[in-house]
Amino acid sequence: EVMLVESGGGVIQPGGSLRLSCAASGFIFSTYTMNWVRQAPGKGLEWVSNIGGSGVRTDYIDSVKGRFTISRDNDKNTLYLQMDSLRAEDTAVYYCAKQEGIAAAGTLWGQGTLVTVSS
Amino acid sequence: SYKLTQLPSVSVSPGQTVTITCSGDTAGGKLGDKFVCWYQQKPGQSPVLVIYQDNRRPSGIPERFSGSNSGNTATLTISETQALDEADYYCQAWDSNIWIFGGGTKLTVL
Numbered sequence: 180e181v182m183l184v185e186s187g188g189g190v191i192q193p194g195g196s197l198r199l200s201c202a203a204s205g206f207i208f209s210t211y212t213m214n215w216v217r218q219a220p221g222k223g224l225e226w227v228s229n230i231g232g233s234g235v236r237t238d239y240i241d242s243v244k245g246r247f248t249i250s251r252d253n254d255k256n257t258l259y260l261q262m263d264s265l266r267a268e269d270t271a272v273y274y275c276a277k278q279e280g281i282a283a284a285g286t287l288w289g290q291g292t293l294v295t296v297s298s
Numbered sequence: 299s300y301k302l303t304q305l306p307s308v309s310v311s312p313g314q315t316v317t318i319t320c321s322g323d324t325a326g327g328k329l330g331d332k333f334v335c336w337y338q339q340k341p342g343q344s345p346v347l348v349i350y351q352d353n354r355r356p357s358g359i360p361e362r363f364s365g366s367n368s369g370n371t372a373t374l375t376i377s378e379t380q381a382l383d384e385a386d387y388y389c390q391a392w393d394s395n396i397w398i399f400g401g402g403t404k405l406t407v408l
Contacts, residue, residue: 214397216345224337224345224388226397238396241299274344282333283392284350291344 181205181287183275188292195265195296201258201275201289209233209253212278214285215260217271217294225271228260229278243269265296300326300393302400309406310379318403320372320389332391334372336365339402340385348387349374381407 187199201213215227228239228249237249248261258275273294277287301323310316318336322329334352337345347356349365352372362383364375372391376383384407389400 216397216399223386223402224339224390224399226399229396236395240396276345278397280350282335282351283397284335284347285337285345285390285397286347286350286356288344288346 183277183287183289185273185275185289185292188273188294190295190297191265192298193266193296196261196263197265197294199260199262199273199275199292199294201260203256203258203277206277206287208251208256212283213251213258214276214278215249215258216274216276216285216288217269218274218291219268219271222271227273230258262294265294267296270294270296299396300391300398302329302389302391302398304387304389304400304403306401307404307406309408310376311408312379312381314379315375315377316379316405318374318376318387318389318405320374320400322370322372322391324370326393329370329372329391330368332367332393334365334367335390336363336372336374337388337390338383338385339388345388376405379407383407 214229230249246264272291274291276285279286303321336349339345352367353365
């Protein structure tokens with residue numbers, strides 16, 4: 180079955196670190212750019228980061244540059260997001276999403292994992 | 299960075315047609331020159347792609363959903379709207395290798 184399953188969310192204090200994982204199945208993971216998108220409680224979708232299929236090219240939203248690191252293990256079909264120096268404003272549901280086609284559409288999304296940054 | 303603007307909410311009666319618009323940031327180039335996607339998100343669920351590449355429907359998405367993109371405005375049209383179409387709808391463009399999302403429009407089916 181084609182699916183993405185996120186894990187690793189939880190409650191963390193400001194300044195702490197978390198690593199999110201996204202396990203992919205049912206497609207050739209290494210051939211697709213993958214994205215992380217977050218959604219703060221009651222708010223809209225916000226793109227966070229993406230990584231090319233080989234893992235060489237990465238991009239980040241300005242607010243997480245220097246704090247978050249995206250990576251992937253194509254042998255394990257897994258996408259990661261290492262989140263350091265977490266802030267209250269990073270509190271959100273984090274989704275991983277597969278990007279496809281010339282329109283760079285998000286054709287497959289995981290169920291999301293909740294990250295709560297609070298003291 | 300490029301910005302997309304959506305009305306916060308729109309309402310429609312069952313069986314009617316509704317349009318949801320997405321306007322681009324003119325300073326960053328015409329939205330019509332970029333590809334636009336639309337996502338539907340129901341409460342507590344993940345987003346679902348309903349339109350990609352301006353006007354194409356993924357398999358499984360009803361023909362009632364259609365899209366267009368011209369000038370500086372992209373439009374999602376839902377015809378014969380049903381109660382199950384009530385959701386948040388987000389437009390998304392791809393610009394400088396990143397995803398840009400609109401703020402979302404809450405569709406209420408009265």
